[in-house]
Amino acid sequence: xxxxxxxxxxxxxxxxxxxxxxxxxxxxxxxxxxxxxxxxxxxxxxxxxxxxxxxxxxxxxxxxxxxxxxxxxxxxxxxxxxxxxxxxxxxxxxxxxxxxxxxxxxxxxxxxxxxxxxxxxxxxxxxxxxxxxxx
Numbered sequence: 001x002x003x004x005x006x007x008x009x010x011x012x013x014x015x016x017x018x019x020x021x022x023x024x025x026x027x028x029x030x031x032x033x034x035x036x037x038x039x040x041x042x043x044x045x046x047x048x049x050x051x052x053x054x055x056x057x058x059x060x061x062x063x064x065x066x067x068x069x070x071x072x073x074x075x076x077x078x079x080x081x082x083x084x085x086x087x088x089x090x091x092x093x094x095x096x097x098x099x100x101x102x103x104x105x106x107x108x109x110x111x112x113x114x115x116x117x118x119x120x121x122x123x124x125x126x127x128x129x130x131x132x133x134x135x
Contacts, residue, residue, distance in 0.1 A: 059115035
């Protein structure tokens with residue numbers, strides 16, 4: 001008997017966001033009340049929500065459930081679901097090594113950022129502090 005996706009996720013230790021639905025990006029409108037602010041301002045802190053549209057194959061930064069930032073790649077089309085702000089897009093991201101993991105992340109939850117020089121500059125000090133914590 002095949003395992004359900006929720007059962008597979010629980011076996012892998014990956015929690016799936018509840019109530020994600022397919023979305024047609026040609027008609028979808030972001031519902032965040034701060035949409036204009038997000039489009040014209042970069043976040044000051046990597047944990048801040050930030051409205052951003054990703055493409056399949058984009059390099060990204062994701063914040064894991066444990067709070068660590070990791071590099072990943074958008075691996076499929078987004079789905080829509082509730083975020084901390086409003087309805088928002090969740091993107092499937094592959095990350096990690098042996099085994100590679102796939103999980104959905106939302107930029108409006110502050111857990112998904114584009115892998116750009118500006119965002120990397122915000123995240124590098126956090127990675128360095130993680131390394132010093134492990135010593």
